[in-house]
Amino acid sequence: xxxxxxxxxxxxxxxxxxxxxxxxxxxxxxxxxxxxxxxxxxxxxxxxxxxxxxxxxxxxxxxxxxxxxxxxxxxxxxxxxxxxxxxxxxxxxxxxxxxxxxxxxxxxx
Amino acid sequence: xxxxxxxxxxxxxxxxxxxxxxxxxxxxxxxxxxxxxxxxxxxxxxxxxxxxxxxxxxxxxxxxxxxxxxxxxxxxxxxxxxxxxxxxxxxxxxxxxxxxxxxxxxxxxxxxxxx
Numbered sequence: 001x002x003x004x005x006x007x008x009x010x011x012x013x014x015x016x017x018x019x020x021x022x023x024x025x026x027x028x029x030x031x032x033x034x035x036x037x038x039x040x041x042x043x044x045x046x047x048x049x050x051x052x053x054x055x056x057x058x059x060x061x062x063x064x065x066x067x068x069x070x071x072x073x074x075x076x077x078x079x080x081x082x083x084x085x086x087x088x089x090x091x092x093x094x095x096x097x098x099x100x101x102x103x104x105x106x107x108x109x
Numbered sequence: 110x111x112x113x114x115x116x117x118x119x120x121x122x123x124x125x126x127x128x129x130x131x132x133x134x135x136x137x138x139x140x141x142x143x144x145x146x147x148x149x150x151x152x153x154x155x156x157x158x159x160x161x162x163x164x165x166x167x168x169x170x171x172x173x174x175x176x177x178x179x180x181x182x183x184x185x186x187x188x189x190x191x192x193x194x195x196x197x198x199x200x201x202x203x204x205x206x207x208x209x210x211x212x213x214x215x216x217x218x219x220x221x222x223x224x
Contacts, residue, residue: 043200043215044152087152096165097142097213099152 001026004090006100014108017078021103023071023088032091033064035073037084038102044087047073078107113216115201121222127189130219133182134203142213143176143186144200152200158184191223 006023013019025033033050048055050062050071061074071088088100114133122128134141142157156166161178169176173192178184188195198220202213 043217045215046212094165096157097154099144099154101151 002101003027003098004088004100006088006103008101008103010104010106012106012108013078015078015080017107018074018076019078019105020075021073021086021088021105023073023100025069025071025088025090025098027090027092027098028069029093030069030090031093033062033071034089034091035060035062035071036087036089036099038087039084044099047086075105078105080107080109083107113201113203113214115199115216115219117219118217119220119222121224122191123224124192125190126223127187128191128195128221128223130186130199130201130221132184132186132201132216134184134201135214136182138203138205138214140204140206140211140213141178141184142202142204143184144202144215145197146200146218147197155186188221191221193223196221196223 004025011019035047036044037047038044048057048062050064052064054063059076063072083106085102085104087102090098113135116131140159143155144152145155146152153168155168156176157164158178174188176186198218200215200218202215204211204213
């Protein structure tokens with residue numbers, strides 16, 4: 001079993017749609033969680049941290065469920081510019097980052 | 110700041126040749142990370158340094174791979190001899206600290222093709 005698993009997609013949605021990505025992790029001692037965004041043929045960039053209480057940044061909402069070892073990212077009112085691959089990232093004890101395979105999102109006009 | 114700088118951006122070489130990838134982290138960052146990304150395996154951490162010292166190299170695939178950080182502003186990842194299965198995008202990233210809440214800044218990557 002992979003340490004961090006994501007649905008690879010692709011998710012094809014129309015502009016304005018709400019889309020949710022899920023991520024599960026296997027190491028219960030994982031300490032911190034993030035979502036990164038990677039545009040085609042570009043480097044990954046931090047999108048947002050994921051806090052236990054859930055957190056929101058504009059149209060983006062991240063949730064963490066430690067009991068189920070599950071992380072989610074919700075994008076509301078999706079824009080064409082949201083098209084990218086979204087990477088779930090888990091930090092283990094000791095600071096090692098584990099990236100999921102990524103979920104590809106394509107927003108169509 | 111110019112961000113993390115990597116060179117070359119593209120490298121095409123023949124099997125058996127030595128390949129050296131270079132990275133300049135963001136000034137003042139204590140941590141430097143080397144990653145490899147392929148379609149099949151996604152983004153994998155190869156090795157990371159703290160204050161120029163290698164901390165965890167468990168992701169280095171085999172002895173053909175080696176990494177050094179001679180000073181705070183420069184690191185290299187070397188593959189000798191290279192093989193076609195080494196073809197991938199290699200990213201370097203740096204951060205102020207490691208672990209909880211610390212953003213990693215990635216370089217643009219080196220796209221390596223081994224023929």
